Amino acid sequence: xxxxxYSCNDAIKRLDDYLDRExxxxxxxxxxxxxxxxxxCSKKFKFEKETLDGIRAKFNRIILPIDIYERIEQxxxxxxxxxxxx
Amino acid sequence: MEMLAKGSAETFNALLEPVxxxxxxxxxxxxxxxxxxxxxxxxxALLAFRxxxxxxxxxxxxxxxxxxxxxxxxxxxxxxQREPKVTALEDAEDLxxxxxxxxxxxxxKFDNPAELVLDRxxxxxxxxxxxxxxxxxxxxxxxxxxEEISYQEIADIIDIPVGTVRSRLHRGRKLLQxxxxxxxxxxxxxxxxxxxxxALR
Numbered sequence: 001x002x003x004x005x006y007s008c009n010d011a012i013k014r015l016d017d018y019l020d021r022e023x024x025x026x027x028x029x030x031x032x033x034x035x036x037x038x039x040x041c042s043k044k045f046k047f048e049k050e051t052l053d054g055i056r057a058k059f060n061r062i063i064l065p066i067d068i069y070e071r072i073e074q075x076x077x078x079x080x081x082x083x084x085x086x
Numbered sequence: 087m088e089m090l091a092k093g094s095a096e097t098f099n100a101l102l103e104p105v106x107x108x109x110x111x112x113x114x115x116x117x118x119x120x121x122x123x124x125x126x127x128x129x130x131a132l133l134a135f136r137x138x139x140x141x142x143x144x145x146x147x148x149x150x151x152x153x154x155x156x157x158x159x160x161x162x163x164x165x166x167q168r169e170p171k172v173t174a175l176e177d178a179e180d181l182x183x184x185x186x187x188x189x190x191x192x193x194x195k196f197d198n199p200a201e202l203v204l205d206r207x208x209x210x211x212x213x214x215x216x217x218x219x220x221x222x223x224x225x226x227x228x229x230x231x232x233e234e235i236s237y238q239e240i241a242d243i244i245d246i247p248v249g250t251v252r253s254r255l256h257r258g259r260k261l262l263q264x265x266x267x268x269x270x271x272x273x274x275x276x277x278x279x280x281x282x283x284x285a286l287r
Binding site: 017 | 095098099102103106107110111114115120124127128131132135136180181183184187193198199200201203204205207209212228231232236237252255256259262263266
Protein backbone atom coordinates (compact mmCIF):
# COMPACT_ATOMS: atom_id res chain seq x y z
CA UNK A 1 0.00 0.00 0.00
CA UNK A 2 1.30 3.40 -1.00
CA UNK A 3 -0.26 4.96 2.09
CA UNK A 4 1.87 2.86 4.45
CA UNK A 5 3.89 5.04 6.80
CA TYR A 6 7.40 3.94 7.61
CA SER A 7 8.71 3.73 11.15
CA CYS A 8 11.89 5.69 12.05
CA ASN A 9 13.90 2.48 11.63
CA ASP A 10 12.43 1.83 8.18
CA ALA A 11 13.26 5.39 7.12
CA ILE A 12 16.81 5.45 8.54
CA LYS A 13 17.53 2.08 6.93
CA ARG A 14 16.82 3.73 3.57
CA LEU A 15 18.67 6.98 4.27
CA ASP A 16 21.73 6.24 2.10
CA ASP A 17 19.68 5.01 -0.84
CA TYR A 18 17.38 8.01 -0.47
CA LEU A 19 20.25 10.48 -0.64
CA ASP A 20 21.67 8.64 -3.65
CA ARG A 21 18.30 8.58 -5.42
CA GLU A 22 18.38 4.80 -5.52
CA UNK A 23 14.97 4.13 -3.94
CA UNK A 24 11.99 2.77 -5.82
CA UNK A 25 9.22 5.31 -6.34
CA UNK A 26 7.05 3.64 -3.68
CA UNK A 27 9.86 3.69 -1.11
CA UNK A 28 10.65 7.28 -2.00
CA UNK A 29 7.07 8.41 -1.32
CA UNK A 30 7.03 6.54 1.99
CA UNK A 31 10.36 7.92 3.14
CA UNK A 32 9.41 11.47 2.20
CA UNK A 33 6.11 11.13 4.00
CA UNK A 34 7.86 9.91 7.15
CA UNK A 35 10.50 12.63 7.05
CA UNK A 36 7.83 15.29 6.65
CA UNK A 37 6.07 14.06 9.77
CA UNK A 38 9.07 13.17 11.94
CA UNK A 39 11.20 16.05 13.12
CA UNK A 40 13.95 13.82 14.52
CA CYS A 41 14.43 11.92 11.24
CA SER A 42 14.14 15.11 9.25
CA LYS A 43 17.10 16.48 11.23
CA LYS A 44 19.11 13.32 10.65
CA PHE A 45 18.41 13.28 6.91
CA LYS A 46 19.41 16.94 6.65
CA PHE A 47 22.58 16.28 8.63
CA GLU A 48 23.59 13.34 6.42
CA LYS A 49 22.94 15.35 3.27
CA GLU A 50 25.15 18.16 4.57
CA THR A 51 27.83 15.66 5.55
CA LEU A 52 27.87 14.14 2.06
CA ASP A 53 27.95 17.57 0.43
CA GLY A 54 30.79 18.64 2.73
CA ILE A 55 32.88 15.55 1.97
CA ARG A 56 32.16 15.89 -1.74
CA ALA A 57 33.29 19.53 -1.71
CA LYS A 58 36.57 18.58 0.00
CA PHE A 59 37.13 15.64 -2.33
CA ASN A 60 36.87 17.89 -5.33
CA ARG A 61 39.35 20.43 -4.01
CA ILE A 62 42.31 18.55 -5.47
CA ILE A 63 44.22 20.72 -7.89
CA LEU A 64 45.53 19.19 -11.08
CA PRO A 65 49.28 19.88 -11.40
CA ILE A 66 49.62 22.61 -14.02
CA ASP A 67 52.14 20.81 -16.18
CA ILE A 68 50.51 17.38 -16.23
CA TYR A 69 48.63 17.96 -19.45
CA GLU A 70 51.87 18.97 -21.18
CA ARG A 71 53.64 15.92 -19.80
CA ILE A 72 50.88 13.68 -21.10
CA GLU A 73 51.01 15.36 -24.49
CA GLN A 74 54.75 14.77 -24.66
CA UNK A 75 54.27 11.16 -23.64
CA UNK A 76 51.66 10.67 -26.35
CA UNK A 77 53.79 12.40 -28.97
CA UNK A 78 56.66 10.11 -28.05
CA UNK A 79 54.30 7.14 -28.31
CA UNK A 80 53.10 8.32 -31.75
CA UNK A 81 56.72 8.74 -32.82
CA UNK A 82 57.55 5.25 -31.67
CA UNK A 83 54.62 3.91 -33.62
CA UNK A 84 55.67 5.82 -36.72
CA UNK A 85 59.11 4.25 -36.48
CA UNK A 86 57.71 0.71 -36.42
CA MET B 87 49.71 -2.11 -32.98
CA GLU B 88 47.50 -0.07 -35.22
CA MET B 89 48.71 3.47 -35.74
CA LEU B 90 46.45 6.30 -34.66
CA ALA B 91 45.68 8.75 -37.43
CA LYS B 92 46.53 12.38 -36.67
CA GLY B 93 42.85 13.21 -36.50
CA SER B 94 42.28 10.45 -33.97
CA ALA B 95 45.11 11.74 -31.79
CA GLU B 96 43.53 15.19 -31.84
CA THR B 97 40.14 13.69 -31.01
CA PHE B 98 41.73 11.74 -28.18
CA ASN B 99 43.35 14.87 -26.71
CA ALA B 100 40.11 16.81 -27.01
CA LEU B 101 38.24 14.08 -25.13
CA LEU B 102 40.95 13.62 -22.50
CA GLU B 103 41.47 17.22 -21.45
CA PRO B 104 38.06 17.82 -19.83
CA VAL B 105 38.20 14.60 -17.78
CA UNK B 106 41.80 14.97 -16.60
CA UNK B 107 41.15 17.00 -13.42
CA UNK B 108 38.55 14.53 -12.11
CA UNK B 109 40.73 11.59 -13.09
CA UNK B 110 43.65 13.05 -11.22
CA UNK B 111 41.54 13.72 -8.11
CA UNK B 112 40.23 10.15 -8.29
CA UNK B 113 43.76 8.75 -8.66
CA UNK B 114 44.89 10.93 -5.76
CA UNK B 115 42.22 9.56 -3.46
CA UNK B 116 42.81 6.00 -4.62
CA UNK B 117 46.59 6.05 -4.27
CA UNK B 118 46.98 8.47 -1.39
CA UNK B 119 49.75 10.67 -2.77
CA UNK B 120 50.44 13.19 -5.48
CA UNK B 121 53.35 11.45 -7.18
CA UNK B 122 51.50 8.17 -7.55
CA UNK B 123 48.39 10.00 -8.70
CA UNK B 124 50.42 11.70 -11.45
CA UNK B 125 51.95 8.38 -12.48
CA UNK B 126 48.54 6.72 -12.51
CA UNK B 127 46.97 9.38 -14.70
CA UNK B 128 49.89 9.39 -17.12
CA UNK B 129 49.90 5.62 -17.35
CA UNK B 130 46.13 5.59 -17.88
CA ALA B 131 46.43 8.25 -20.60
CA LEU B 132 49.06 6.20 -22.40
CA LEU B 133 47.04 2.98 -22.17
CA ALA B 134 43.91 4.79 -23.29
CA PHE B 135 45.78 6.29 -26.24
CA ARG B 136 47.04 2.89 -27.26
CA UNK B 137 43.57 1.40 -26.93
CA UNK B 138 41.69 4.35 -28.41
CA UNK B 139 40.91 2.31 -31.50
CA UNK B 140 38.57 0.17 -29.39
CA UNK B 141 36.71 3.22 -28.04
CA UNK B 142 33.42 3.87 -29.77
CA UNK B 143 33.06 7.56 -30.52
CA UNK B 144 29.81 8.94 -29.19
CA UNK B 145 29.84 6.69 -26.12
CA UNK B 146 30.89 7.82 -22.65
CA UNK B 147 34.61 8.63 -22.82
CA UNK B 148 34.77 9.66 -19.18
CA UNK B 149 33.45 6.29 -17.96
CA UNK B 150 35.80 4.51 -20.37
CA UNK B 151 38.80 6.48 -19.15
CA UNK B 152 37.83 6.15 -15.47
CA UNK B 153 37.75 2.37 -15.98
CA UNK B 154 41.34 2.50 -17.21
CA UNK B 155 42.38 4.66 -14.24
CA UNK B 156 40.72 2.15 -11.88
CA UNK B 157 42.56 -0.74 -13.56
CA UNK B 158 45.86 1.10 -13.21
CA UNK B 159 45.11 1.77 -9.53
CA UNK B 160 44.37 -1.95 -9.07
CA UNK B 161 47.71 -2.90 -10.62
CA UNK B 162 49.56 -0.40 -8.48
CA UNK B 163 47.82 -1.68 -5.39
CA UNK B 164 48.71 -5.28 -6.22
CA UNK B 165 52.34 -4.24 -6.73
CA UNK B 166 52.75 -2.50 -3.44
CA GLN B 167 50.44 -4.76 -1.42
CA ARG B 168 50.41 -2.19 1.33
CA GLU B 169 47.00 -2.41 2.89
CA PRO B 170 46.38 0.28 5.50
CA LYS B 171 45.40 -0.60 9.00
CA VAL B 172 41.69 -1.23 8.71
CA THR B 173 39.16 -0.26 11.29
CA ALA B 174 36.93 -3.19 12.15
CA LEU B 175 33.95 -2.77 9.84
CA GLU B 176 31.43 -3.45 12.57
CA ASP B 177 33.02 -0.65 14.58
CA ALA B 178 31.30 2.19 12.78
CA GLU B 179 27.66 2.59 13.66
CA ASP B 180 24.98 4.27 11.54
CA LEU B 181 24.83 8.08 11.65
CA UNK B 182 28.27 8.17 13.23
CA UNK B 183 28.95 11.88 12.83
CA UNK B 184 25.41 12.80 13.77
CA UNK B 185 25.54 10.78 16.98
CA UNK B 186 28.95 12.07 18.02
CA UNK B 187 28.38 15.72 17.20
CA UNK B 188 25.12 15.47 19.15
CA UNK B 189 26.88 13.80 22.13
CA UNK B 190 29.39 16.66 22.21
CA UNK B 191 26.56 19.19 22.34
CA UNK B 192 27.34 20.73 18.94
CA UNK B 193 23.73 20.55 17.76
CA UNK B 194 22.57 22.90 20.48
CA LYS B 195 24.44 25.93 19.17
CA PHE B 196 25.25 25.23 15.55
CA ASP B 197 22.75 24.83 12.73
CA ASN B 198 25.11 22.82 10.64
CA PRO B 199 27.73 21.02 12.76
CA ALA B 200 28.72 18.59 9.97
CA GLU B 201 29.67 21.43 7.68
CA LEU B 202 31.60 23.18 10.46
CA VAL B 203 33.64 20.09 11.31
CA LEU B 204 34.41 19.35 7.66
CA ASP B 205 35.20 22.99 6.85
CA ARG B 206 37.92 22.99 9.47
CA UNK B 207 39.53 19.83 8.18
CA UNK B 208 42.41 20.13 5.74
CA UNK B 209 42.62 18.31 2.42
CA UNK B 210 45.40 16.21 3.98
CA UNK B 211 43.14 15.14 6.82
CA UNK B 212 40.40 14.19 4.36
CA UNK B 213 43.01 12.22 2.42
CA UNK B 214 44.10 10.48 5.63
CA UNK B 215 40.48 9.53 6.32
CA UNK B 216 39.96 7.96 2.92
CA UNK B 217 43.33 6.22 3.12
CA UNK B 218 42.15 4.45 6.25
CA UNK B 219 39.56 2.59 4.16
CA UNK B 220 40.32 -0.81 2.66
CA UNK B 221 41.34 -0.43 -1.00
CA UNK B 222 38.10 -1.82 -2.47
CA UNK B 223 36.05 0.63 -0.41
CA UNK B 224 38.38 3.46 -1.33
CA UNK B 225 37.79 2.87 -5.05
CA UNK B 226 34.01 3.00 -4.70
CA UNK B 227 34.09 6.02 -2.39
CA UNK B 228 36.52 7.96 -4.61
CA UNK B 229 34.18 7.55 -7.58
CA UNK B 230 31.10 8.27 -5.53
CA UNK B 231 32.34 11.47 -3.94
CA UNK B 232 33.87 12.87 -7.10
CA GLU B 233 31.00 12.27 -9.42
CA GLU B 234 27.30 12.26 -8.76
CA ILE B 235 26.84 8.96 -10.53
CA SER B 236 24.54 6.04 -9.97
CA TYR B 237 25.47 2.78 -8.30
CA GLN B 238 25.06 1.11 -11.70
CA GLU B 239 27.59 3.46 -13.32
CA ILE B 240 30.09 2.81 -10.52
CA ALA B 241 29.48 -0.93 -10.95
CA ASP B 242 30.17 -0.65 -14.69
CA ILE B 243 33.39 1.31 -14.17
CA ILE B 244 34.84 -0.97 -11.49
CA ASP B 245 33.30 -4.10 -13.01
CA ILE B 246 31.61 -5.39 -9.87
CA PRO B 247 27.94 -6.19 -9.18
CA VAL B 248 25.71 -3.26 -8.26
CA GLY B 249 24.86 -4.91 -4.92
CA THR B 250 28.55 -4.90 -4.04
CA VAL B 251 28.74 -1.17 -4.86
CA ARG B 252 25.78 -0.53 -2.57
CA SER B 253 27.19 -2.48 0.37
CA ARG B 254 30.74 -1.08 0.00
CA LEU B 255 29.39 2.43 -0.27
CA HIS B 256 27.12 2.11 2.74
CA ARG B 257 29.87 0.61 4.89
CA GLY B 258 32.53 2.86 3.39
CA ARG B 259 30.56 5.96 4.35
CA LYS B 260 30.24 4.80 7.93
CA LEU B 261 33.94 4.06 8.15
CA LEU B 262 34.77 7.36 6.54
CA GLN B 263 32.57 9.23 9.03
CA UNK B 264 34.27 7.45 11.92
CA UNK B 265 37.70 8.19 10.57
CA UNK B 266 36.82 11.85 9.96
CA UNK B 267 35.48 12.18 13.46
CA UNK B 268 38.58 10.57 15.01
CA UNK B 269 40.78 12.98 13.06
CA UNK B 270 38.65 15.95 14.07
CA UNK B 271 39.05 14.92 17.72
CA UNK B 272 42.82 14.30 17.37
CA UNK B 273 43.34 17.67 15.73
CA UNK B 274 41.36 19.58 18.37
CA UNK B 275 38.69 20.63 15.89
CA UNK B 276 35.95 19.19 18.08
CA UNK B 277 37.42 20.80 21.20
CA UNK B 278 37.60 24.23 19.63
CA UNK B 279 34.02 23.95 18.37
CA UNK B 280 32.90 22.95 21.85
CA UNK B 281 34.63 25.99 23.29
CA UNK B 282 33.04 28.26 20.69
CA UNK B 283 29.71 26.66 21.40
CA UNK B 284 30.21 27.42 25.13
CA ALA B 285 31.20 30.99 24.35
CA LEU B 286 28.03 31.43 22.35
CA ARG B 287 25.80 30.46 25.28
